[in-house]
Amino acid sequence: MNDMRPTPSFVGWRALVVHQPHPNVDALLTQFERIGVAASHYWPEITDLPELDRFNVVLIDADMGYDDQFPWKPGGAPIPVIALIGSEAPGRVSWAMRQGADAQMLKPIGSAGLYSALVAASHGFERRQAMTSEIAALRARLESRELLAEATAILMVRDNISAKAAFQKLRLTAMAERMTLETMAARLVETISDMREAL
Amino acid sequence: MGSSIPIGLLFSRSGLYWALGQQGFYGALAAIETVNASGEYPFELVPHDADPEGNTDRYAGLCRDMIKRTGLRHVVGCTTSWSRKEVIPVVEKADALLWYPCVYEGFEASENVVYIAASPNQHLLPLLDYVVPRFGRNAFLTGSNYIWGWEMNRIAREVLHHSGGRVLGERNVPIGDVEIHHIVAEIKAKKPDFILNNLIGPSSHAFLKAYHELGLADPAFAAGVRPVLSCNLYEGEAALLGPSIAGHYTVSCYFQSLSGEANRAFLQQVAGKQGTHPVTAFFVEAYASVMLIANAIRQAGTDDIAEVLAAAKTHPFSTPFGESIVDARTNHVLMPAHIGRARADGDFDVVFEAGGAIEPDPFLTRSRLGIPGAEAMSPAKAPHLRVVQ
Structure with missing residues (x-):
């Protein structure tokens, strides 16, 4: 079987349940214990909670939650988010989505559902993080398009070579200098403009 | 048995x-x-x-x-x-x-x-259907921080959007909060055609009294000009509020004065x-x-x-x-939506008596969210469409 996935394990994780004291919270804490996750609960605002960065996952209350509860902007949680949904009123569901909930659990919380929510949330969060950094890298490359064109043109004129040869030269120099193509191009453009200014 | x-x-x-x-x-x-x-x-x-x-x-x-x-x-x-x-x-x-x-x-x-x-297709939607053509489609929304206020204001916003209307402001306050003069001041500045009141209990009472004061001081904010709409304010509470609620609108499946x-x-x-x-x-x-x-x-x-x-x-x-009858799909009952206008004595004049019951639609999957003809209504002409009962 080549699509084998490792068994997800959350042992050693720390979870934060942001919900007022309630039997639903008790049920969650029991489930966390079975899974091997140390969980604590807190309400309402966690903006001043010490050691917040030690938590691996946060569970938020879609019924009573509000934006100012968290020290991050809506959608900007640095860890996976699981929304606890009681009322399915669209306003509350979309609030949970705006918070960037990677998974959800419906109240009332019973004896199951947390494990699959943790798996879904950690996968979703990883995918979201990977996409965010890939998009950032692609955006950076897109922005350096003009720079590459300029550097290629400089080499074409200076060395009287074709566009293909100029680009090849830029690439080889970058490899030799152990830097990215974009950095090499930036350096070349900078050198030339410095020379122009000196003249 | x-x-x-x-x-x-x-x-x-x-x-x-x-x-x-x-x-x-x-x-x-x-x-x-x-x-x-x-x-x-x-x-x-x-x-x-x-x-x-x-x-x-x-x-x-x-x-x-x-x-x-x-x-x-x-x-x-x-x-x-x-x-x-x-x-x-x-x-x-x-x-x-x-x-x-x-x-x-x-x-x-x-x-x-x-x-x-x-549920809202049996209260909020018929109330807006009645009020918008008579007073206009630009609203101010208020509510208590609770699922009722949040969701009602969200639905109202959607209905007004589909009707070419605007939400001139929305203010939600904590349950029990009676410091609501800032809401009245904002309404005075923004001059909405009507106010949707989703405040509950003491907040609602304090608001209605303060808005009544504003109406006494400035006739442009009298109930007959820019009314307050509520979906859960009935005879008992109205009686406590006395003259300050007179002229404002409520929707209900039942009024004592039917x-x-x-x-x-x-x-x-x-x-x-x-x-x-x-x-x-x-x-x-x-x-x-x-x-x-x-x-x-x-x-x-x-x-x-x-x-x-x-x-x-x-x-x-x-x-x-x-x-x-209980609707087989949703477990909700069919209900009529009558519109009442409060009197100074706490009772209601039923200004619109529904002829029949409305089928429940708790998830608003079958209801029309725009008010017919409202898109064609020019804002300048809207007040002249008012029907005197």
């Missing part, structure tokens, strides 16, 4: 919203007396009541105890949505039915709840009973819940919930808000 059938009554007759809970409690009790005195039912209903005192955390435990202790299958009760959400897991687990008799914000349909309760022989006969029947000064929608919905339970048990020949529910979904029944 035994000759006596236990019925649970779970209303907060003390605590923050005791007045609403008490109306529900007495409405249910009045119906139990009616059933037992009529001689038309082959059983006697026996009430078992518990008072959660407005404390959401007490509902589930009290309901569970009640069911365990008496073996009852039918509970009438709950006012707030949070308390209903607490009771649902209990009735689902215990194979019982909750008969919920209170207007709410929709987006729920539990198989173990019968909603003798209007015309017609049926309402006159009903009022005569319950006259002298507790909780009837005045008779409100909360009273009537709880009354109808018990009548529905009794009729369905008689029809089914058992108080087994599956059979009672099946009977309630197939046999129309008569209520103080008219002929109705």
Whole structure:
């Protein structure tokens, strides 16, 4: 079987349940214990909670939650988010989505559902993080398009070579200098403009 | 089927919203007396009541105890949505039915709840249908920080958007907050065509009084010019507010002042009973819940919930808000939406009496969210469309 996935394990994780004291919270804490996750609960605002960065996952209350509860902007949680949904009123569901909930659990919380929510949330969060950094890298490359064109043109004129040869030269120099193509191009453009200014 | 059938009554007759809970409690009790005195039912209903005192955390435990202790299958009760959400897991687990008799914000349909309760297509939408063509489509939205206010304002925003109207402002305050002068000041500055009031309890009262003061000082904010709309403000609260509520609008499945022989006969029947000064929608919905339970048990020949529910979904029944039936898909009842305009004495003039009941649509999947003709309405002309009743 080549699509084998490792068994997800959350042992050693720390979870934060942001919900007022309630039997639903008790049920969650029991489930966390079975899974091997140390969980604590807190309400309402966690903006001043010490050691917040030690938590691996946060569970938020879609019924009573509000934006100012968290020290991050809506959608900007640095860890996976699981929304606890009681009322399915669209306003509350979309609030949970705006918070960037990677998974959800419906109240009332019973004896199951947390494990699959943790798996879904950690996968979703990883995918979201990977996409965010890939998009950032692609955006950076897109922005350096003009720079590459300029550097290629400089080499074409200076060395009287074709566009293909100029680009090849830029690439080889970058490899030799152990830097990215974009950095090499930036350096070349900078050198030339410095020379122009000196003249 | 035994000759006596236990019925649970779970209303907060003390605590923050005791007045609403008490109306529900007495409405249910009045119906139990009616059933037992009529001689038309082959059983006697026996009430078992518990008072959660407005404390959401007490509902589930009290309901569970009640069911365990008496073996009852039918509970009438709950006012707030949070308390209903607490009771649902209990009735689902215990194979019982909750008969919920209170207007709410929709987006729920539990198989173990019968909603003798209007959801937004049976209150907010018809109210906006009535008011927008008469006063205009630019609104100011207010609410208490609670699911009712959040969701009602969201739906109103959507309706106005589809009608070419604008939301000039929205302010939500914590439950119980009476510091609401900033809302009135903002309304004065923004001059909306109407204000949607989803504040509850003391906040709502403080707002209506402050807005009344503004109207006295500046006639541009009189109720007849820029009215306040509410979906859950009935006779009892209106009487407390006196002249400050006069001229503002409410929508309800029932008003004490409804015309017609049926309402006159009903009022005569319950006259002298507790909780009837005045008779409100909360009273009537709880009354109808018990009548529905009794009729369905008689029809089914058992108080087994599956059979009672099946009977309630197939046999129309008569209520103080008219002929109705439980919708088979959603477990909500068909209800009319009458529009009332408050008088200074706390009663309502029914300015629009609905001819028939509206089918429930708790998830708003079949309802039209725009007001017909509102798109074509020019803002400058809107006030001239007002109809004087």
